[in-house]
Amino acid sequence: MAGGPLLQVEDLRVQFVTDDGVVHAVDGVSYTVDAGRTLGIVGESGSGKTVSSLTTMGLTRGRSTRISGRITFEGQELLTASAEELRRIRGDEIAMIFQDPLSSLHPFYKVGTQLSEAVRTHRDVSKAVARDRAIEMLELVGIPDPARRVDQYPHEFSGGMRQRAMIAMALANEPKLLIADEPTTALDVTVQAQILALLDDLQRRLGMAIIIITHDLGVVAETADEIAVMYAGRIVEHGSVGQIFNSPEHPYTWGLLKSIPRMDTTRDDELVPISGRPPSLIHRPGGCFFHPRCPYVQESHRRIDPKLEQVPSDVGHEVACLLAPEVRVSIWNGLRSGLSSDSLRGLAAEVDGAGRATAAEPVAGEAGE
Amino acid sequence: MIVLLFGVSFITFAIFYLLPSANPALLRAGHQPTAALIKSIEHRLGLDKPWYVQYYDYMKALVLHFNFGYSYQYQTPVRSMIFSRLPATVSLALGAAVVWLTIGIIVGTISAVRRQSRLDRATMGASLVAISAPPYWLGLVSLFLFATDIGKFHIFPGAGSYVPLTQDPVHWFTSMILPWLVLAAGFAAIYARLLRGNLTEVMAEDYIRTARAKGLPERTVIVRHGLRAAITPLVSAAGVDIGVLLGGVILIETVFNIPGIGRLAYDSITNGDLPMIQGTVLIGAFFIVILNLIVDIAYAFIDPRVRY
Numbered sequence: 001m002a003g004g005p006l007l008q009v010e011d012l013r014v015q016f017v018t019d020d021g022v023v024h025a026v027d028g029v030s031y032t033v034d035a036g037r038t039l040g041i042v043g044e045s046g047s048g049k050t051v052s053s054l055t056t057m058g059l060t061r062g063r064s065t066r067i068s069g070r071i072t073f074e075g076q077e078l079l080t081a082s083a084e085e086l087r088r089i090r091g092d093e094i095a096m097i098f099q100d101p102l103s104s105l106h107p108f109y110k111v112g113t114q115l116s117e118a119v120r121t122h123r124d125v126s127k128a129v130a131r132d133r134a135i136e137m138l139e140l141v142g143i144p145d146p147a148r149r150v151d152q153y154p155h156e157f158s159g160g161m162r163q164r165a166m167i168a169m170a171l172a173n174e175p176k177l178l179i180a181d182e183p184t185t186a187l188d189v190t191v192q193a194q195i196l197a198l199l200d201d202l203q204r205r206l207g208m209a210i211i212i213i214t215h216d217l218g219v220v221a222e223t224a225d226e227i228a229v230m231y232a233g234r235i236v237e238h239g240s241v242g243q244i245f246n247s248p249e250h251p252y253t254w255g256l257l258k259s260i261p262r263m264d265t266t267r268d269d270e271l272v273p274i275s276g277r278p279p280s281l282i283h284r285p286g287g288c289f290f291h292p293r294c295p296y297v298q299e300s301h302r303r304i305d306p307k308l309e310q311v312p313s314d315v316g317h318e319v320a321c322l323l324a325p326e327v328r329v330s331i332w333n334g335l336r337s338g339l340s341s342d343s344l345r346g347l348a349a350e351v352d353g354a355g356r357a358t359a360a361e362p363v364a365g366e367a368g369e
Numbered sequence: 370m371i372v373l374l375f376g377v378s379f380i381t382f383a384i385f386y387l388l389p390s391a392n393p394a395l396l397r398a399g400h401q402p403t404a405a406l407i408k409s410i411e412h413r414l415g416l417d418k419p420w421y422v423q424y425y426d427y428m429k430a431l432v433l434h435f436n437f438g439y440s441y442q443y444q445t446p447v448r449s450m451i452f453s454r455l456p457a458t459v460s461l462a463l464g465a466a467v468v469w470l471t472i473g474i475i476v477g478t479i480s481a482v483r484r485q486s487r488l489d490r491a492t493m494g495a496s497l498v499a500i501s502a503p504p505y506w507l508g509l510v511s512l513f514l515f516a517t518d519i520g521k522f523h524i525f526p527g528a529g530s531y532v533p534l535t536q537d538p539v540h541w542f543t544s545m546i547l548p549w550l551v552l553a554a555g556f557a558a559i560y561a562r563l564l565r566g567n568l569t570e571v572m573a574e575d576y577i578r579t580a581r582a583k584g585l586p587e588r589t590v591i592v593r594h595g596l597r598a599a600i601t602p603l604v605s606a607a608g609v610d611i612g613v614l615l616g617g618v619i620l621i622e623t624v625f626n627i628p629g630i631g632r633l634a635y636d637s638i639t640n641g642d643l644p645m646i647q648g649t650v651l652i653g654a655f656f657i658v659i660l661n662l663i664v665d666i667a668y669a670f671i672d673p674r675v676r677y
Contacts, residue, residue, distance in 0.1 A: 089584070090582055090583065091585075098579065106576040121586075169579075
């Protein structure tokens, strides 16, 4: 599989059967990660970003889980792999770090013990060698006095230190892919920057690929090469960092961008929250899943399910939106110049009306299904 | 701890004196007691002194000479009686503890890991029965079923077959099997349910996800990471329960006719034998206090976050 992507996810669907109904946690998601590159997956909680990664690791398997699609890692099919095959990959080829480093480390075991355990699970080495490796890893992630720290318990570490220890543990076996699930969310802002810089530095040194999962666009702006924006279990927009930040195409991405503070705009440029709540993943809205919260919603959007499609004349940029491409461009230009979504709503209606008159838009959408 | 034991001794004393109970002297005066005879017995036992003087005398002997006084009933030192009964109760309590912890931990773990499976439902149902069944009833039923003398199936030695461990270890062991199982049944059920709940909760913790993400075999995840954290509340429960049982297992000792502290306490209460009651209560309180202390110390080893 030389030359192919390191990780390829195709049409992944994950459903959880609960007493209340079927939760469509991930609904037809596809993405690829190349060796040494970073993919940022952005979305609100419940958008399926974590579930898709846990599924890659084989950690969502269960009696009440339905999984379909394909996940290939270095040419090996992961969804059909046996539990034992997956176990061998986990923590060795693919490692993962989590949001809350305190609750993610076992409170009763020394940090060094937990690190050595990760090494010894996949390498046939003595305890002494594993311990040396643990100290070496703690040093690598910038923990001072690692020979002493290795014998301390997680509660004796500060928040940032714990996340460093988690990273050390994840990287102990030099994985080819690191999945970082909200790695900085539970940390102080100053520590966040340190951890992101550390990940960046380690990626350059060890040459691994990273999937960074976050709800914070600021985090991916600095670290990612590509960004996938997820909403209600689907990818609604996908592109390079430049594409997503400079010419975002999806109203949801606009919302995310308008709701983060910027240093380069004046103070009276207010932050705009995205109104409403993420939809229930059991009873999903018809049509475009974002339509109940979309300021530019048109009648047809309640019926037609948009498909992730190439943005015209922007290679590698995909979006799932029913608004016409030229409408999206003019709305974003308006938003960028500081206009409110209310004043721009008219743009959507005019063209939508025109589009419906020729019946071109809905037909194209349906034909794509 | 010492204060606590003082308090316990005082309360026992107070209950005996302040609440109406049979006059110990009267119980000992034969069928036709004369006032003079009762008076002389009262004097001999020291019952004619004010209660606080009696309490003072008792505590003085206890603290200075570790003397629990003399039994009204048997005229022998309470201390030696208690110590001679202690091995039977200790065998019963500790043996049962081994049984119920083993069964409780195994069943609880399997139930937690295979939740909602048939095995889980079956064991949890059985545990409800075990918890609800009164131990003396369970004891009698087991005797009627399995005892060599009166049972339907002659498998285990019946009531009154207890011999000390030092005398005949094999006989001691076989004679204790039924009492252990009967005493452990309810506890095993409670512990299994407790552990099932704890472990289910722990298995949803982030650090279990981390352990799985590390690629550990599921068995290691459950035992080293799950059970290790879920078992701590069981340690404190076991400490208290064993402490209580060491102070005498009245029902089981009575049903199986085992000469332990529990039977001694029961007999002394029916006989109004104050020094003996006092002694058995104190020894019971002592075990509870000591076991609690051991649990506290053990916690510091089990949970590194606990520091004294």
